[in-house]
Amino acid sequence: MNLFPSPLLELSHISLSFKGVKAITDISFAVARGEICALIGPNGAGKSSLLNVINGVYQAQEGQIRFDGEVRRHMRPHHAAERGMARSFQNLALFKGMTVLDNVLTGRNLKRRSSWIEQALGIGRAPREDDEQRRRAEEVIEFLNIQSWRQSLVGTLPYGLQKRVELARALAAEPQLLLLDEPMAGMNAAEKKEMSRFIVDINREFGTTVVLIEHDIGVVMGISSHVVVLDYGRKIGDGPPEEVRANPEVIAAYLGTRH
Amino acid sequence: MDFFFEVLIGGLLAGVMYSLVAIGFVLIYKASGVFNFAQGAMVLFAALTFVSLGERGVPFWIAFLVTLGAMLLLALAVERLVLRPLVNRSPITLFMATLGLAYITEGAAQALWGAQVHGLDLGIEDIPLDLGGLLVSQFDLFAAGMAATLVLVLSVLFNKTRIGLSLRAVADDTLAAQAVGIRLSRIWVVVWAVAGLVALITGLLWGARLGVQFSLSLVVLKALPVLIIGGFSSVGGAIVGGLIVGASEKLAEIYAGPLIGSGIENWFPYVLAMLFLLVRPTGLFGERSIDRV
Numbered sequence: 001m002n003l004f005p006s007p008l009l010e011l012s013h014i015s016l017s018f019k020g021v022k023a024i025t026d027i028s029f030a031v032a033r034g035e036i037c038a039l040i041g042p043n044g045a046g047k048s049s050l051l052n053v054i055n056g057v058y059q060a061q062e063g064q065i066r067f068d069g070e071v072r073r074h075m076r077p078h079h080a081a082e083r084g085m086a087r088s089f090q091n092l093a094l095f096k097g098m099t100v101l102d103n104v105l106t107g108r109n110l111k112r113r114s115s116w117i118e119q120a121l122g123i124g125r126a127p128r129e130d131d132e133q134r135r136r137a138e139e140v141i142e143f144l145n146i147q148s149w150r151q152s153l154v155g156t157l158p159y160g161l162q163k164r165v166e167l168a169r170a171l172a173a174e175p176q177l178l179l180l181d182e183p184m185a186g187m188n189a190a191e192k193k194e195m196s197r198f199i200v201d202i203n204r205e206f207g208t209t210v211v212l213i214e215h216d217i218g219v220v221m222g223i224s225s226h227v228v229v230l231d232y233g234r235k236i237g238d239g240p241p242e243e244v245r246a247n248p249e250v251i252a253a254y255l256g257t258r259h
Numbered sequence: 260m261d262f263f264f265e266v267l268i269g270g271l272l273a274g275v276m277y278s279l280v281a282i283g284f285v286l287i288y289k290a291s292g293v294f295n296f297a298q299g300a301m302v303l304f305a306a307l308t309f310v311s312l313g314e315r316g317v318p319f320w321i322a323f324l325v326t327l328g329a330m331l332l333l334a335l336a337v338e339r340l341v342l343r344p345l346v347n348r349s350p351i352t353l354f355m356a357t358l359g360l361a362y363i364t365e366g367a368a369q370a371l372w373g374a375q376v377h378g379l380d381l382g383i384e385d386i387p388l389d390l391g392g393l394l395v396s397q398f399d400l401f402a403a404g405m406a407a408t409l410v411l412v413l414s415v416l417f418n419k420t421r422i423g424l425s426l427r428a429v430a431d432d433t434l435a436a437q438a439v440g441i442r443l444s445r446i447w448v449v450v451w452a453v454a455g456l457v458a459l460i461t462g463l464l465w466g467a468r469l470g471v472q473f474s475l476s477l478v479v480l481k482a483l484p485v486l487i488i489g490g491f492s493s494v495g496g497a498i499v500g501g502l503i504v505g506a507s508e509k510l511a512e513i514y515a516g517p518l519i520g521s522g523i524e525n526w527f528p529y530v531l532a533m534l535f536l537l538v539r540p541t542g543l544f545g546e547r548s549i550d551r552v
Contacts, residue, residue, distance in 0.1 A: 055438065057434070057437075057438075077437035077438055077440075078437055078440050078441065078442045078443075081437075081438060081439060081440030082440055086438070086439070087438050089434065089435070089438070093432050093434045093435035093438065094431075094432065094435060095427065095428050095431035095432055095435060095436075096431060096432070097427070097431050098427060098428070098431060102424065102427075105424060106424055106425070106428045106436075106439050106441075107439050109421065109424070109425060109428075109439050109440050109441055110439075110440040112421050116416070116420040116421065116422055119419050119420035119421060120415050120416055120419050120420050121415075122419065169439065173439065173440070
């Protein structure tokens, strides 16, 4: 076993500002292959911004990103997707007018190899590929236990289910890296537990590396093997959960300090 | 009774011509939520380019392909110079941009090919055909056939291919679409290029009927009631809307004209559209937006 395998994702000195307001300042950390890494921190700490930098929704002014051996100054969302990153969004970004199945199928968008002419005429590689796409999408739907809603319009489903559909769409892409922005926001305890189990299952069964943002510290400590703590756009903690939990700076950020 | 059916069929076939214009709008509206005011200018640009090439002795199919190429270039330019810089802006901003685009496209057409009126002969004689005792315009039948073919091709393209799913995805949520690896720029070019193809076919048919001249870009105004009746986001709606407008305006002209004065067909579609706005604001086939409060 390689004791020092190269990390799947490595951020070096990332800084991001919006019109002079600094959202992220000089953040570096690495995510090892196969781990579940949690980004935590108070509201406005820059967690979502950081996730957006990783898959290229935002472009950092400074720093670079190494993903799967490739170094880039800037990511672009479609490039990130092509390289094997899939993600969910804090406020859901689903295709609300489409069915659950179609939403999941869009996740497999990049897996198609047949040309549009083959697809239009239903010849060549297209028919077999259609079956394959459909089969894989159904597998993901079954894995996340949303079969009953396959043909429902996503916009009509309750919030917790929509979160799961978004996860299904991301998973359908068979990503190397799954970026989840508050996958459990707005859920009750039972739903959170179920969602945590799905995330752990995905990580174990498919070996998918996960970077997630979560506010529920109990959940975070329970499922992640690596925790990165942000506060005011800076990294104040980075390590295994037990270590981070004992870090005085982290405790101060969360509980406040005497001044 | 025969006369009634003749009027009805004539109206329906004329309606197909309106549908053609409306389809161009629907395509772009579906993909980007923008009412493309420049569609009429694109019709003019395509027809004028085609006719001018023809007058310079270029054979029909070569002129057709060259014009199609020009429409593709236009689509590329629109994506790069208009849509990309304005990504994630409000629909009204994009609408204003298409307004400007309409003038630029018309101006470019004029600068390239001059402003005189051109005749366009597609080689179809406009003699009425006798179909079981009903007189039907041959040209209208041809136009309807073209429209049917076009709709068939479009529906295969948008329902069977990855482009179709991507298109719906982009229309629904651009952020999510990008995250699953859809290239917005490519989808926009495809949609505008297809709208360019529709504009070319519309331009040829309308140009053959009215002559290729600047008033051609005003066919946009005929598409408006069609879209309001059929719904902005459905190709099927554009067809049905066009048929309703065509049939009703001709019937109104013939049967109500003598009672309240002729010339009804010019304003009747707008009255009809207004009634639809009161009763069914999303049109017959438009998507009702699902909003969570």
